[in-house]
Amino acid sequence: MGERTKKLKKPFIKLIFSRFAITATLIALQVIFIILVFNYMGQYSKSFMTVVSIISVFVIIWIINSRSNPSYKISWAIIVAGMPIMGTLFYLYTHLNLSEKLPFMKLNKLIKDTSEYAVTTEPVKDRLKKVDPDFSKMAYYIENAGGYPAYDNTKVKYYPLGDDVFHDMCDELEKAENFIFMEYFIVEEGLFWDTLLEILVRKVREGVEVRFMYDDMGCISTLTRRYDEIMTKLGIDTRTFGRVRPFFSTHYNNRDHRKMTIIDGRVAFSGGINLADEYINRVERFGHWKDNAFMIEGDAVKSYTLMFLQMWNIGNWGGESEDYARYLDTDWERVPDLERDGFVIPYGDGPHRQDNVAENIYLDVINNAVRHVAIMTPYLIPDNEVLHALKHAAKSGVKVELILPYIPDKKIVNILTKSYYAELLRSGVKIYEYTPGFVHTKMVAADDRIAVTGTVNLDYRSLYLHYECGSVIYNNEVVADIEEDFSKTLELCCEITMEDVKNKGLLFAVFSSILRVFAPLL
Numbered sequence: 001m002g003e004r005t006k007k008l009k010k011p012f013i014k015l016i017f018s019r020f021a022i023t024a025t026l027i028a029l030q031v032i033f034i035i036l037v038f039n040y041m042g043q044y045s046k047s048f049m050t051v052v053s054i055i056s057v058f059v060i061i062w063i064i065n066s067r068s069n070p071s072y073k074i075s076w077a078i079i080v081a082g083m084p085i086m087g088t089l090f091y092l093y094t095h096l097n098l099s100e101k102l103p104f105m106k107l108n109k110l111i112k113d114t115s116e117y118a119v120t121t122e123p124v125k126d127r128l129k130k131v132d133p134d135f136s137k138m139a140y141y142i143e144n145a146g147g148y149p150a151y152d153n154t155k156v157k158y159y160p161l162g163d164d165v166f167h168d169m170c171d172e173l174e175k176a177e178n179f180i181f182m183e184y185f186i187v188e189e190g191l192f193w194d195t196l197l198e199i200l201v202r203k204v205r206e207g208v209e210v211r212f213m214y215d216d217m218g219c220i221s222t223l224t225r226r227y228d229e230i231m232t233k234l235g236i237d238t239r240t241f242g243r244v245r246p247f248f249s250t251h252y253n254n255r256d257h258r259k260m261t262i263i264d265g266r267v268a269f270s271g272g273i274n275l276a277d278e279y280i281n282r283v284e285r286f287g288h289w290k291d292n293a294f295m296i297e298g299d300a301v302k303s304y305t306l307m308f309l310q311m312w313n314i315g316n317w318g319g320e321s322e323d324y325a326r327y328l329d330t331d332w333e334r335v336p337d338l339e340r341d342g343f344v345i346p347y348g349d350g351p352h353r354q355d356n357v358a359e360n361i362y363l364d365v366i367n368n369a370v371r372h373v374a375i376m377t378p379y380l381i382p383d384n385e386v387l388h389a390l391k392h393a394a395k396s397g398v399k400v401e402l403i404l405p406y407i408p409d410k411k412i413v414n415i416l417t418k419s420y421y422a423e424l425l426r427s428g429v430k431i432y433e434y435t436p437g438f439v440h441t442k443m444v445a446a447d448d449r450i451a452v453t454g455t456v457n458l459d460y461r462s463l464y465l466h467y468e469c470g471s472v473i474y475n476n477e478v479v480a481d482i483e484e485d486f487s488k489t490l491e492l493c494c495e496i497t498m499e500d501v502k503n504k505g506l507l508f509a510v511f512s513s514i515l516r517v518f519a520p521l522l
Helices: 003-016 018-046 046-067 069-080 084-096 099-113 121-132 133-146 162-174 191-205 229-231 301-311 324-326 359-369 384-395 411-418 421-426 462-466 477-488 498-502 506-517
Strands: 155-158 179-184 209-215 237-241 260-263 267-271 289-292 294-297 345-351 372-375 399-405 431-432 435-439 443-446 452-455 468-474 492-493
Touching: 046 084, 069 462, 084 267, 084 443, 099 477, 121 133, 133 345, 133 359, 133 468, 155 162, 155 301, 155 345, 155 443, 155 477, 162 191, 162 260, 162 267, 162 294, 179 191, 179 301, 191 209, 209 229, 209 301, 229 399, 260 301, 260 399, 267 301, 267 468, 301 324, 301 345, 324 421, 324 498, 345 359, 359 384, 359 443, 359 452, 359 468, 372 477, 384 421, 384 443, 399 435, 411 506, 421 431, 421 498, 431 435, 435 443, 443 477, 452 477, 468 477
Parallel strands: 179 209, 209 237, 289 435, 372 399, 399 431
Antiparallel strands: 155 294, 179 260, 260 267, 267 294, 345 468, 372 443, 431 492, 443 452, 452 468
């Protein structure tokens, strides 16, 4: 056997016996078994088919009258009508599953119980109304619907690349004296994570409290099944969100997609980057990885601390209650310069809410723009509201520019994204693709005065299914840095034209149109 063949076989064998492959195979076998059983019953029992048909009619009526997004309703109604047995079964299973509902109930209770720590102060409210009554309405909405207040007295530092934030994260972790909280979607062993872990272990030995939380589905192909036990042995209090087990369950749909590091309640890092080497361009998978991050210091750190503690306690139904005051009762010295430097509103969102807070924030920025809207996102699978807002803004004379990846990480999602190009271009929206590689940055900025950045993609998963976080930054000097990053990134992009869309051909247009029907479920 040649040396090249051996090298090719090793990754393949590793993939075959990986945790991801084994779990996926076992779940697929369960799904196949369920399908075979119900198909058998449908073929040999007329009464069974009659009952299922009646139930499917009521399910479709239920779907139509639900409070879900219209696109989501259409997708499910087509599935239930087209496959009464399996469609009805899967809809009822996904919407009656207690393993999905219990975390929602717990998180809503935690948000209610900790509401005393999430109140905009009267001086900040007064300043908001004086500076900009329209923005004060957005701030009121985020606090009223989301439970997250507005802050002044906050510094923000923006990092155009994950490469840029690496050293600052290390430096700030080294300064930790009391506690370190970290919550991430993807963690993978390599230079980035190994360097941070070495610091965390050293800090534990110095007496610093370290808590670490990661999404098990996000790490299914990067960490071993019991990686939390390895971390615990190192003295790091570790929890996994949504433990992946080899049985069919819909709770895998609701992932903890948030990324945050909080140090002593004085500094918080967030943005698009996960803790893996591709995010700092030490490993190349899809060309150059364009991502962003930001660091905040001051009063607004309190909301990130609160968001972490709420998620940390989501599985704690009867254990010892959290001492929130220990981590949140921190008053920062008022700095006159910071009081003049705008406002910061960190926020969280997820499937536990009735209001789509993250989406409504994006819509508010787009709809209130006067001159320019700048957007970077890895995935563009908008619902009708976002699509309409983008088109309406462009038709109203606002310059709307989108930067998307040239090299995709998910081909099906990229096909869906491209399916919206023609419609947006006809409305006057400018679309660009980042030719060096993949864009993972999530940001929306407008008129050099407001920017939103964090973990929220412009797709159904982020807007409806995942737990997310972000920050609204208004009248802060860092907004200029974010806009500058957009302008410099634009120089590395190619503009998409209607000719490019037409060159995709009829087959692509038909396939992508069919995919759009099921976009809310992908």
